[in-house]
Amino acid sequence: MTATVSNFYYGAVTPVSAYLMACLGAALGLRCTTRSLRRPQRKAGWLALGAVCIGCGIWTMHFIAMIGFSVQGALVGYDPTKTVLSLAVAIAFVAVGVFLVGYRGSSPLNLGIAGTVTGLGVAAMHYLGMAAIHTNGGLRYDTGTVALSVVIAVVAATAALWAAVSVHRLWASLGASLVMGVAVTGMHYTGMAAVSVHLTGQAESSQSSTNLLSFLLVMLAGPLVVLLVAAVIVMFDPDMMLSDDDWDRAAPAPDDSVNVFSDRQPTRPAPPYTSR
Template sequence: MTATVSNFYYGAVTPIAAYLMACLGAALGLRCTTRSLRRPQRRAGWLALGAIAIGCGIWTMHFIAMIGFSVQNALVSYDASKTLLSLVVAIAVVALGVFLVGYRGRSPLTLATAGTVTGLGVAAMHYLGMSAIHTNGTISYDPLTVVLSVVIAVTAATAALWAAVSIHALWASLGASLVMGVAVTGMHYTGMAAVSVHITGPAASAQSSTELLSFLLVMLAGPLTVLLVAAVIVMFDPDMMLGDDGDRAPTAPHEIGADHPLQQPSW
């Protein structure tokens, strides 16, 4: 029996919260990347923090959205190890893309390579997280919709990486993060539209959400804390929140000459 699948068990609450988390991760990542280009002496640290923020934002978006996932006549649970592994994948692939553009610049080839790798990794995170689901049925996917979700992921990742090294003004980066949040969340719900569940075991009498909600909230606690810490670092770094980035931030180390002010030590 093919079960009815819903991604809105709690109405609009989970999609809105998921979108806000995607925007938060994107905004923090953009500001950290801007900071890395303004301060090449600490480039690696800022790029790492930006990658962690974006990765945690994407992963948190995914699993907040999954709180609203329900299957009629089925109980849903998650494998903890696969769930945590999907978080590692999200951070690792974002880090790869961010470090590529952070050190190699925004040439079309670099952006295409980094965007493709990162987008495929984000899609892998999504479907790895989906593989962690346990239910009394089998989950299948519509291939064309899956391909569409991967295309959206690659496009969103490429746009995000371009924005990270191209947009430096505060309000412009905040606006870009809102657009990126739409793209990342859209990729998630496109992927979820590909899902169908065929019940193979005894049907559950009702959808029980208490244990599932508790599990996901525990899983979300760590990444949410990381995002909070990243936000505090961004807010308390004076140069990070400057709205006027008058001096063009270099896009690659070779663009910085020996007499460039960014090479001078700050006291």
């Protein structure tokens, strides 16, 4: 028997919250990659933090959205190992894409490779997270809708990586993160539209929706803490509010003897004394 599936058991709360988390991860990731371009001596660290932020944001978006996933006539549970593994997959694949564009630039070929790898990783995270579901039924997928979700993931990842190396101004990067949030959340709900559940037995009486919600909240705690710490690091970075023009003005002159932050002009040496 095919069960009725809903992705909005709690109404608009879960999709809106999921979207906001996707935007937060994207915004922090963009600011971190901007730091990596402006501070080459710390590039690896900033790129790594950016990849963690984007990966955690996408994964958190997915499982907040999954809180609203319900199957009529069945109770849903998750395998902890596969759930944690899906987080590792998200961060690892995002890191590959971020480091590719961070070190090799945003040429069309490199951006295409990095976007494809990252997009496939995001899709793998989504469907690995779905594979972690335990219920008294089997999950089936519509092939065409799954393919569409993968295409959306690749396009969204490519756009995100382009923005990471091309959009540097604060307000522009915030706007880009809002667009990226739409793309990532859209990919999730497109993938969920492909799902149908065919019940094979009665729900286990030991399960409860409260236990499911508690499990997901515990799993979400770690990535949320990571995003909070990353937000503090970015917010307290002294260069956060600098625009490209500010950085150009603050760049040191070729002659290290001149202090570019001083209003005093360099003095010229006095002409040699000549007697008449």
